[in-house]
Amino acid sequence: MDTKKQNKLAIGALYGIAGLVVLILLALLGYILASGLPQLSWHFLTAPAKAFLKGGGVGVQLFNSFYLLILAMAISFPIALGAAIYLYEYARDNWVTTTIRTAIEILSSLPSVVVGLFGFLFFVVKLRLGFSILSGAFALTFFNLPLLTRSIEDSLRTIDLEQREGGLALGLSRWETVTRVILPAAVPSILTGVILSAGRVFGEAAALIYTAGQSAPALNFADWNPFNISSPLNPMRPAETLAVHIWKINSEGIMPDAKAISSGSSAVLIIAILLFNFAARYVGKRLYKRLTSA
Amino acid sequence: MSEEILTTQDLHLYYGEKEALKGINLNFDAKGITALIGPSGCGKSTYLRTLNRMNDLIPNVTITGTIKFKGENLYAPNADTVEIRKEIGMVFQQPNPFPFSIYDNVIYGLRIAGEKDKEKLDAVVEKSLRQAAVWDEVKDHLHESALALSGGQQQRVCIARVLAVSPEIILLDEPTSALDPVSSSQIEATLLNLRHDYTIIIVTHNLQQASRIADRTAFFMNGELVEVDQTKNIFMNPAKKQTEDYISGRFG
Numbered sequence: 001m002d003t004k005k006q007n008k009l010a011i012g013a014l015y016g017i018a019g020l021v022v023l024i025l026l027a028l029l030g031y032i033l034a035s036g037l038p039q040l041s042w043h044f045l046t047a048p049a050k051a052f053l054k055g056g057g058v059g060v061q062l063f064n065s066f067y068l069l070i071l072a073m074a075i076s077f078p079i080a081l082g083a084a085i086y087l088y089e090y091a092r093d094n095w096v097t098t099t100i101r102t103a104i105e106i107l108s109s110l111p112s113v114v115v116g117l118f119g120f121l122f123f124v125v126k127l128r129l130g131f132s133i134l135s136g137a138f139a140l141t142f143f144n145l146p147l148l149t150r151s152i153e154d155s156l157r158t159i160d161l162e163q164r165e166g167g168l169a170l171g172l173s174r175w176e177t178v179t180r181v182i183l184p185a186a187v188p189s190i191l192t193g194v195i196l197s198a199g200r201v202f203g204e205a206a207a208l209i210y211t212a213g214q215s216a217p218a219l220n221f222a223d224w225n226p227f228n229i230s231s232p233l234n235p236m237r238p239a240e241t242l243a244v245h246i247w248k249i250n251s252e253g254i255m256p257d258a259k260a261i262s263s264g265s266s267a268v269l270i271i272a273i274l275l276f277n278f279a280a281r282y283v284g285k286r287l288y289k290r291l292t293s294a
Numbered sequence: 295m296s297e298e299i300l301t302t303q304d305l306h307l308y309y310g311e312k313e314a315l316k317g318i319n320l321n322f323d324a325k326g327i328t329a330l331i332g333p334s335g336c337g338k339s340t341y342l343r344t345l346n347r348m349n350d351l352i353p354n355v356t357i358t359g360t361i362k363f364k365g366e367n368l369y370a371p372n373a374d375t376v377e378i379r380k381e382i383g384m385v386f387q388q389p390n391p392f393p394f395s396i397y398d399n400v401i402y403g404l405r406i407a408g409e410k411d412k413e414k415l416d417a418v419v420e421k422s423l424r425q426a427a428v429w430d431e432v433k434d435h436l437h438e439s440a441l442a443l444s445g446g447q448q449q450r451v452c453i454a455r456v457l458a459v460s461p462e463i464i465l466l467d468e469p470t471s472a473l474d475p476v477s478s479s480q481i482e483a484t485l486l487n488l489r490h491d492y493t494i495i496i497v498t499h500n501l502q503q504a505s506r507i508a509d510r511t512a513f514f515m516n517g518e519l520v521e522v523d524q525t526k527n528i529f530m531n532p533a534k535k536q537t538e539d540y541i542s543g544r545f546g
Binding site: 162169176 | 346348351353375376377379380381383384385386388390391392393394395402403406407439452455456459
């Protein structure tokens with residue numbers, strides 16, 4: 001076979017594989033949206049869930065998912081950023097950093113159910129945080145930290161060494177070079193990593209079942225004092241998220257419209273992640289423009 | 295003119311076990327251009343990068359000997375690399391503008407040093423870009439990204455960026471090797487303009503370039519300084535046979 005034919009064959013095969021991936025994705029998305037969209041209504045999005053009766057909504061779960069996401073990101077992002085900057089910009093390659101990298105690698109392949117059980121034993125039981133948003137956020141931090149650190153480190157790696165040399169050669173300190181030259185240039189790529197991990201966190205169920213709990217007590221959305229037990233902001237209350245809700249309905253839901261609620265929730269979950277991606281991308285572009293005036 | 299601003303004594307540099315610089319003794323007078331020439335791997339770029347401690351970034355480098363800038367040892371334990379690099383700036387082989395506007399690129403050093411006065415910053419931007427002979431080409435797009443410029447323009451903006459922090463010495467590591475001949479000659483013209491006000495040390499592979507712009511030329515080979523003299527002596531009447539062989543293209 002001559003090389004031209006080989007080339008054509010390879011391209012054809014690659015197209016085929018790519019097409020297959022897209023097809024699977026579209027089929028999945030289409031199925032979820034087609035079965036879920038008809039269930040959506042303002043009532044469904046805002047009403048609290050009902051345990052035995054028809055007509056419950058996912059308002060509380062939706063809020064819990066976002067609140068938990070924000071809290072988990074607020075804890076894990078600064079830590080991951082610091083770790084990544086240390087690992088890539090400051091640390092020399094030696095056995096300490098190799099050990100850290102290996103640990104990160106192992107941690108990132110930890111099954112989320114194990115993270116959840118660890119969170120249950122450590123945060124819920126040992127630290128007496130109970131089934132709470134805070135326990136959930138800590139568990140998600142453990143779950144999220146390795147991948148986020150890796151992805152930020154990779155973002156820093158994409159910035160040329162010449163940029164660092166250029167900064168240093170101007171008499172900038174190492175810290176100034178990192179914060180004023182490297183980070184602004186890396187913002188879009190870091191943001192992509194944050195979005196990807198946010199999507200994972202948003203859809204995570206196993207790590208939360210044993211930490212944030214499976215109950216969603218009704219919230220009083222007029223009460224924003226985080227110390228009141230019915231306040232949405234109270235980090236010590238148990239909080240079932242959307243993903244956990246889907247899991248729970250499908251495994252032990254006894255309401256008559258369980259199937260419809262499950263489909264609707266899945267659609268909401270997907271749409272929320274989609275919206276989140278678009279918003280984050282828009283913000284990222286604006287941020288990059290402001291930081292670099294490019 | 296004959297005041298020595300930078301002196302190097304018995305400078306050795308090792309990459310791990312490998313000795314890359316084998317005892318360099320070389321001094322520079324204030325002002326004027328010195329070219330460092332020699333075959334690839336002779337140590338001239340390595341030597342240049344020791345002069346503002348850029349080799350600190352590379353792991354496993356050991357340096358012995360002394361380099362003194364205005365009598366101060368650059369490698370003294372309490373030497374401040376940030377201050378050193380403000381006095382001894384550097385331009386690299388690949389143009390490396392930051393992904394910011396042209397204006398921001400030029401004032402970056404000053405702005406981070408805390409300068410806020412808009413008028414002063416404006417003045418510095420214009421002066422530096424004029425000195426780097428790129429003002430006329432970019433004055434109408436100062437707030438557009440520097441990445442949109444041609445390679446030659448980018449390199450001159452990088453020179454302007456170094457000039458803006460007003461260093462005494464400017465090190466250039468093959469600044470034209472990634473550029474086309476027209477851009478190269480513009481950079482050369484820029485450097486000739488600057489030679490009365492700055493001490494310029496340039497590494498170049500281009501012998502014609504050295505002969506065109508340098509007041510003094512130093513020839514390196516195998517990690518040693520073979521010969522240093524007025525440029526015309528090096529090219530017309532070198533003292534060492536190795537220099538003559540290299541100049542006449544018999545190797546390297």
